[in-house]
Amino acid sequence: MKGVVFLGDRECAVKEIPDPVPGDGEVVVRMMASGICGSDLHLLRGTTREGAVKRGDRIPGHEPSGVVAQVGPGVRQVRCGDRVSVFHYLGCGRCRWCAAGFLQWCSQTRGYGGIIDGAHADLILTDERNCIPLPEALSFGDGAFVACAGGTAYASLRKLALTPGETVAVFGLGPVGLSGVLLASALGCRPVGVDILPERLALAERTGAFAVVDASREDALSVLRRLTGGEGVPAGFEASGSAEGRKMLVDALGRGGRGVFVGAGSQEAVINPGDLIGRQLTLMGSFVISLGMAWEMVCFLAEQKISFDPIVTHRFPIEEAPAAYRLADTGRCGKALFVWE
Template identity: 40%
Template sequence: MITSKETEERNTKMMRGVILPGNSTVEFRELPIPQPGKGQVLVKIKASSICGSDIRAIYREHLGTGDEKYRNVIAGHEPCGIIVSVGECCKRFRIGDRVIIYHISGCGLCWDCQQGYMISCHSPDTRAAYGWQRDGGHAPYLLAEENTCIALPNNLTYDDGALIACGFGTVWEALTRVNVNGKDRVLVTGLGPVGLAACMLARALGAQSIFGLDISAERKALAKELKVVDAIVETIDQTLILTDQQGCEVTIDCSGSPQGRHFALEATRQWGRCVFVGEGNNVQFDVSPLLIHKQITLYGSWVTSLGHMTELTERLSRWNLHPEMIVTHRFLLDEAEKAYKIAAEGHCGKVVIVFNDDE
């Protein structure tokens, strides 16, 4: 239990957080530990993982513009921790509650927000992503809106929660949107952390078989080691041989590359479903033979909703399935520059920044 003395001491302290200047480096900034206002909670961060979107759009260079521009705030939009202070008018969470933080805070009033899809909120005045437009999880404490918090069950770890906060939530949305089930053979192009998550969850949903594609030898080896794929494929011909010359009922591109997207479309069987999850880049293809004549349904899927992330968390708890199994590197906050460098190389599983109790 947090005492009033501990709260008073925290109010006078500073904390150190990670800033991303956009030139493939990390900087640290000293800031006062924030205090929760109305409807807000202060979360002591226990785990904060690094997302591929952070690497692509902030770490290497600042690609966002307008309302989605990085605002030189503390980085990290995949935070998980424990509540240590609660502001006025909070309705559910209390001090000592373990929480995952859905990484977008929206206006709460538009249609998308009311459906739980704060990621799609278009309010320029109130929409703000943790780690992009408001301070994120790469610091010992994070000020969060209570309505972006999701309870973390006791049998899931803080690392599990951090991975649910973005990557696992994102592929859960995609998999449920295309209704992956026991009748499906699934191909995942791109076996980075998001692709590995897609394989894990497709298996949990009962997919008949799962195939993976990647250009990184290390990531292909990791997928085999974790036993999240039944086979690694290199060519369309190999994929067809493994699927009785039909292709896969479901294909998921997590690579964000033109080649990975094209491969996914080629490997989708007639009347199948293909979903693009990986961000950035583009793709060119001959529409008639590859999409129209094959009667393929092509989906775009962006993050998930609060409701679906809550559903995923409950399922993972019930299945006793731990996202942290794809974590290959853990670093303390002071090692953040090394953590980002390894994540940016694109040959590992998930990279997580973890925190000691004395931070």
């Protein structure tokens, strides 16, 4: 099969790699759509040539969606031909965190594109339990969103417990932030997107934003206060990972406000606990999604007829991975997907 490998210095290549063989309880999924995520870019940017050599030929990518191509011995429910989104952490399957669906917290967790081969390849090896059935109503692209960007946004919005009509400020309009805008709009809320790149602000408008704010030209806090009658927003979602975005989220919240931090990045401490007391703020962190909630999300998308399509701006065959990564690295696009015919 073909698979992508990082070479260091922001370069990658497509290589011929042996096909995976399913062992006990494992299945091989033929990719139909596989997204490039911000976390892949951290690896692409972070690997020096030396680091890339150490990493070897590990395949990146953790937004897998496709069709089951082969099942190993002991696989009981999943069948060849099943359309699936693949949960992107493998776990032992027999501990409290696996039982709760948080395979990312299992002591034996293995993440795709991290310590095991990921989804930027024709085929991916996974466990039967990781295959989330994809209803016909959802595209393979939607399945890729469930695996990371969309799933991360869905789990975060569930934590915010939004009420229809509520204003929710979304800081950082990459694919996770845009997914938050799209889902919040589908829930009947008023998502306000905040970013500094005009391409991303335009995408947020297309994705259902009630309003957008260019924080490089306007004072985002005053705009958010104006949109909420001077109160400040009741809910906020931080997907930029920047110190500025995080600080802005805390400052933008009104009395009793809830905020969720999703974007990884800055190491700077920006939150002063004293700021939380008078306004009685609730601040939360969120990391990906649980396996059980991913099943719930797939039902929600199918029942509500929601698609992440408006966020997809580019589709590439896997052979064009270097061009796809170069584009994603600029940040001046929505979601870039690898797709197979």
